[in-house]
Amino acid sequence: MAYDRFGRRLHYLRISVTDHCNLRCVYCMPEDATFMPNSALMTQAEILRLGRLFASVGFDKVRLTGGEPTVRPDIVEIVRGLRAIRGIREITMTTNGILLARLAKPLAEAGLDRVNISLDTLNPAKFRRLTRRGDIEDVIEGIYAAEEAGLKPVKINAVVVRGYNEADVVDLARLTIEHPWQVRFIEMMPFAGATEFQRLMLVTAEQMKARIEANLGKLEPVDGGALRGEARMYRIPGARGEIGFIASVSKPFCAACTRARLTADGRLRLCLLREDEVDLLSPLRRGATDEEMRRLIVNALWRKPWGHGLAQGEVPQDRSMNQIGG
Numbered sequence: 001m002a003y004d005r006f007g008r009r010l011h012y013l014r015i016s017v018t019d020h021c022n023l024r025c026v027y028c029m030p031e032d033a034t035f036m037p038n039s040a041l042m043t044q045a046e047i048l049r050l051g052r053l054f055a056s057v058g059f060d061k062v063r064l065t066g067g068e069p070t071v072r073p074d075i076v077e078i079v080r081g082l083r084a085i086r087g088i089r090e091i092t093m094t095t096n097g098i099l100l101a102r103l104a105k106p107l108a109e110a111g112l113d114r115v116n117i118s119l120d121t122l123n124p125a126k127f128r129r130l131t132r133r134g135d136i137e138d139v140i141e142g143i144y145a146a147e148e149a150g151l152k153p154v155k156i157n158a159v160v161v162r163g164y165n166e167a168d169v170v171d172l173a174r175l176t177i178e179h180p181w182q183v184r185f186i187e188m189m190p191f192a193g194a195t196e197f198q199r200l201m202l203v204t205a206e207q208m209k210a211r212i213e214a215n216l217g218k219l220e221p222v223d224g225g226a227l228r229g230e231a232r233m234y235r236i237p238g239a240r241g242e243i244g245f246i247a248s249v250s251k252p253f254c255a256a257c258t259r260a261r262l263t264a265d266g267r268l269r270l271c272l273l274r275e276d277e278v279d280l281l282s283p284l285r286r287g288a289t290d291e292e293m294r295r296l297i298v299n300a301l302w303r304k305p306w307g308h309g310l311a312q313g314e315v316p317q318d319r320s321m322n323q324i325g326g
């Protein structure tokens with residue numbers, strides 16, 4: 001088991017399998033984003049070796065993210081390889097859904113348990129403005145394909161941006177009446193690449209909830225309004241699905257954090273919003289033994305920072321979101 005110096009048991013690994021993406025969302029990266037060369041990205045074998053090492057120190061949950069994880073040609077093989085690792089109980093993915101209509105079934109067959117699909121609006125023109133490219137129809141087809149493939153419960157993640165989609169929370173929330181989906185609204189976090197935009201255009205979870213309630217009536221708390229992972233969950237009375245709010249900026253959930261992250265270039269990132277990282281890929285490529293790697297990982301995890309410093313105005317400037325995976 002791996003613990004940090006504050007006694008938090010760390011067991012959830014988020015792996016950014018690539019920083020490349022087929023969209024350019026305004027809150028994630030600049031329009032002219034450049035990506036790492038493939039040689040800098042972890043190979044499939046390197047991802048699986050690190051997966052085994054993390055499992056051997058008690059990690060049991062893996063999320064594949066990016067960039068866009070489905071643009072990696074070997075993504076199905078990566079899932080299959082992770083599934084074969086003893087100790088890994090749950091494998092999930094965060095995806096923009098563009099390629100999911102084709103990939104949902106093979107991914108499920110390879111052992112993927114669930115997907116979170118990012119969709120910030122149901123309006124095609126606004127979708128295009130937020131993602132700067134891409135066709136919303138592909139995402140909608142992807143959502144149905146995921147459901148059909150058994151990647152359930154389907155979770156839909158929406159980042160809410162003032163001046164872009166703050167009114168769209170109502171239509172997105174309405175989806176949960178008919179569908180057993182979890183629609184989760186995320187506060188936009190400031191990050192390198194678009195910091196000023198992200199700060200100015202923040203909509204808080206409280207504002208999102210107020211808008212939904214003004215249109216759809218009072219929401220019922222699920223689990224007494226307790227945190228489930230990073231979200232507080234609610235329900236429209238009688239609805240089949242649930243609505244969640246992830247208030248990473250206005251109400252951080254750092255005390256309950258159980259996560260570590262691998263960046264696309266194989267750095268262990270100890271907190272999404274702090275620059276502290278430990279290079280795992282270089283020693284791996286230099287031939288470090290499993291025992292040496294394990295020591296490096298456990299010692300690094302011990303130093304996980306208590307939490308992020310957004311409230312103090314500390315914004316990470318070293319990387320954009322797609323390299324770390326959100």
Ligand code: SAM
Binds near residue numbers: 157159188190
């Ligand atoms: N490409 C995939 C996708 O969009 O789902 C996975 C990677 S993306 C970086 C992971 C998540 O981070 C997505 O749900 C995305 O909406 C979210 N995200 C990106 N930039 C963000 C920001 N500045 N603040 C909050 N969430 C952000």
Ligand code: SF4
Binds near residue numbers: 021023024096321
């Ligand atoms: Fe790509 Fe996801 Fe970033 Fe959008 S949020 S640009 S889909 S990595």
